[in-house]
Amino acid sequence: MTSALTLPFAQEFLEGNFAPWIIDLKPKLIDCANGLARIDIPITPHIERVGHIVCGQAMGALADTTMVFACFAQIDKLIPIATITLDTQFLRPASGDILSCRAKVDRAGKALFFLSAELVSLPNDKVVAKSTGTFYFP
Numbered sequence: 001m002t003s004a005l006t007l008p009f010a011q012e013f014l015e016g017n018f019a020p021w022i023i024d025l026k027p028k029l030i031d032c033a034n035g036l037a038r039i040d041i042p043i044t045p046h047i048e049r050v051g052h053i054v055c056g057q058a059m060g061a062l063a064d065t066t067m068v069f070a071c072f073a074q075i076d077k078l079i080p081i082a083t084i085t086l087d088t089q090f091l092r093p094a095s096g097d098i099l100s101c102r103a104k105v106d107r108a109g110k111a112l113f114f115l116s117a118e119l120v121s122l123p124n125d126k127v128v129a130k131s132t133g134t135f136y137f138p
Contacts, residue, residue: 035105037069054094063131
């Protein structure tokens with residue numbers, strides 16, 4: 001079965017429908033299929049705080065956005081989705097060139113999806129944070 005949700009279409013949807021400050025993070029959709037998604041953002045001074053580490057707000061926004069796309073990848077379409085819960089554990093400072101978030105659907109119900117995500121700094125490939133979230137399909 002061929003997926004209707006292609007990467008170029010999903011990237012275009014992201015750029016045309018998410019808040020401008022999310023787009024300011026310069027998110028690049030790397031994967032979006034079979035209940036999985038990956039979005040990378042460049043680590044720039046725009047998202048760094050004192051000490052040249054990525055601020056938690058940018059990390060939380062990346063986790064939330066990536067988990068939304070994992071939901072889209074689970075159902076193979078783009079429909080309104082609401083974040084119900086988002087919990088992020090910051091494990092170590094994030095620095096490097098790229099912040100990558102990989103999200104997956106752990107359980108898909110009729111109206112609620114439960115997801116998990118890992119945020120990794122590149123090129124050192126260290127897990128810097130983990131997130132879980134619950135999402136609702138209105």
